[in-house]
Amino acid sequence: MQHKQVQQETFGREISGKSDILLGYRLEHVEITDPKVLSVSKQQFHPIIVATDNHHDQVKGIILELTAQELAQADSYEVDDYQRILGEFKSGRQAWIYAAKN
Numbered sequence: 001m002q003h004k005q006v007q008q009e010t011f012g013r014e015i016s017g018k019s020d021i022l023l024g025y026r027l028e029h030v031e032i033t034d035p036k037v038l039s040v041s042k043q044q045f046h047p048i049i050v051a052t053d054n055h056h057d058q059v060k061g062i063i064l065e066l067t068a069q070e071l072a073q074a075d076s077y078e079v080d081d082y083q084r085i086l087g088e089f090k091s092g093r094q095a096w097i098y099a100a101k102n
Helices: 004-011 035-041 068-077
Strands: 017-023 025-031 045-051 058-064 082-088 094-100
Touching (some): 004 068, 017 082, 025 058
């Protein structure tokens, strides 16, 4: 969702957001096989965050500012490897994240 091309295709606009650091996760990659997602992202491997439950593990990212409708569109875009859950950020904020399914 951080790529401008994906935002344009999914939401019809570029999404603004604020940089932050997600706590308790590490970054890995997952192979995407969904033809629709591949046609939008143009990438076979996508980043995926994996819970470690260790606040010393951190992932830099952006908290995007989505409407409720856009959040539903994001849910439709993400493949079954991801689940939407609340994440805790270094700033003290909480926001929806798409992480690896447990």
